[in-house]
Amino acid sequence: MSLSSPIKLNNGVLMPRIHLGVYMTSGRETSQAVTHALEAGYRAVDSAEWYANEKEVGSAILKYLEKNADVKREDVWFTTKLKENRGYDETRKKIRESIRKSGMGYLDLYLLHSPYGGKGKRLECWRAVEDAVAEGEVRAGGVSNYGVKHLQELLDSKPKTVPAVNQIEVHPFNTRTDITSFCQKHGIIVEAYAPLARALRMKNPKVVQLSKKYGCTPAQLLVRWSLQHGYVPLPKSVSKDRIMANKDVEGFEIDEEGMKMLDGCDEYLVTDWDPTDCD
Numbered sequence: 001m002s003l004s005s006p007i008k009l010n011n012g013v014l015m016p017r018i019h020l021g022v023y024m025t026s027g028r029e030t031s032q033a034v035t036h037a038l039e040a041g042y043r044a045v046d047s048a049e050w051y052a053n054e055k056e057v058g059s060a061i062l063k064y065l066e067k068n069a070d071v072k073r074e075d076v077w078f079t080t081k082l083k084e085n086r087g088y089d090e091t092r093k094k095i096r097e098s099i100r101k102s103g104m105g106y107l108d109l110y111l112l113h114s115p116y117g118g119k120g121k122r123l124e125c126w127r128a129v130e131d132a133v134a135e136g137e138v139r140a141g142g143v144s145n146y147g148v149k150h151l152q153e154l155l156d157s158k159p160k161t162v163p164a165v166n167q168i169e170v171h172p173f174n175t176r177t178d179i180t181s182f183c184q185k186h187g188i189i190v191e192a193y194a195p196l197a198r199a200l201r202m203k204n205p206k207v208v209q210l211s212k213k214y215g216c217t218p219a220q221l222l223v224r225w226s227l228q229h230g231y232v233p234l235p236k237s238v239s240k241d242r243i244m245a246n247k248d249v250e251g252f253e254i255d256e257e258g259m260k261m262l263d264g265c266d267e268y269l270v271t272d273w274d275p276t277d278c279d
Contacts, residue, residue, distance in 0.1 A: 003250060007232060009164040010187040011133075013140050015109070016077050017227065018247055019044035021193060021236030026053055029238050034060035036240040038068075040247055044077035046167075046193075046234045048113055049098060054080055058102030078102060079109040081144060082125060085117030091128035095137055110138040111167055114275045115150040122150065123157050130160045140164040142191075147276030148182045155186065167191035168276065170231055171222055172262040173201050173269035179276065184230070192226045195233035196246075198271040206261050214252040217245055224249045225262050 006014035020037040022030050022045060030053040034045055038061065047057045061076050080098045082091055095110060110132065112125050129141035142165030143150070151166065166183050170176050170192035183190050201207060202218040211218045219235065223246055226233035235246040254262070 003227075003247065007189060009140050009189060010162055011140055011164055013164070015140070015189070015232070016042075016044040017232055018042065018223070019046045019077070019079065019191070019232065019234045020243065021046050021234035022053055022057060023048070023051055023193070023236055025051070025236075025238055027056060030056040031060040033238040033243065035064060036243045038064045038071075038076070040240075040244040042243070042247060043075055044079070044108075046079045046191075047102075048081035048111075049083040049094060050081065050113060054098055054101045055103075058104050062103055073105060077108040078104050079111065080107055081111040081113035083113055085112060085114070085121040085125045087121060088124045088128045091125045092132060095128070095132045099137060106136065107132075107138045109140050109142060109165060111142045111144045111165065112146075114145045115143070115147070115278055116275055118279065119153060123154070126154060126157075126159060126163075133161065142166060142188075144168065144191075144193075145273075145275045146179075147278075148178055150276075151179075151182055151186070151188070162186060163188055165189045165191050165232075167193055167234075169194045169271065169274070170226065170229075171195050171197040171201075171269075172207075172225055172265040173197050173204075173267050174271075175263060175266040176276075177266075180229070180231070190229075190231045192231040192233045194271045195226045195231075195235055196222050197269060200269065200271060201265075204265065206265055210254070210258050210261065213258070214254065216249070216252055219246055220249050221254070221262075223247075224252065224254055225259065228254055228259060
């Protein structure tokens with residue numbers, strides 16, 4: 001598994017294996033983090049309408065492209081998300097707004113940020129994403145924070161396309177095997193947000209022990225765990241050194257015993273929110 005080799009989505013589109021997360025960053029901090037990431041070789045950034053930083057992410061990417069003629073727009077993957085599931089027309093409008101704000105021309109991945117809003121709205125908003133993909137505004141559509149019941153509901157509705165991605169909180173302290181196994185069974189890629197568990201467990205004895213064993217940082221260990229499970233991690237940092245280090249995970253491999261040890265750390269640690277069981 002090489003970070004330079006992309007992962008293939010269920011619609012055939014190729015997506016980078018590691019993305020920079022920009023949750024809770026704004027202004028210059030966002031722009032600098034994106035610039036550091038692109039300079040470090042990241043080729044994907046994960047934003048959202050809710051984060052209110054689509055403009056900063058887009059302009060940082062476009063400035064980088066201007067200065068680096070060998071990197072094209074199609075080489076950089078831009079993800080953003082719908083804040084609220086309000087209906088078909090509103091979703092189509094929000095997609096166009098995200099394209100305009102970011103200046104990116106189109107969106108590589110567009111996600112419904114949560115399952116809130118009820119069944120009718122969820123299905124209506126998904127139809128809007130399908131149509132945006134069909135019309136070329138979006139390359140791939142997906143969902144975020146969807147539990148098994150929300151995914152099943154969507155599949156039961158016989159959609160034109162199955163979501164390419166479900167972005168959920170996943171790390172060794174919140175493994176969500178119910179959701180991840182359902183996604184893998186149905187060809188939906190799991191994107192792992194908060195893959196570093198928001199640094200709440202960096203001193204966990206097993207994490208410390210395995211980091212020493214592999215000569216890596218605790219953050220690198222957690223990113224590597226995510227990749228070895230076949231997930232696409234979105235490590236968030238605004239520090240240049242950490243952004244670089246979080247991607248530098250090809251020099252070691254966690255063995256089967258180490259993976260089992262980390263899988264056994266599950267304590268359902270929710271670091272932010274968990275809408276996966278909402279109605």
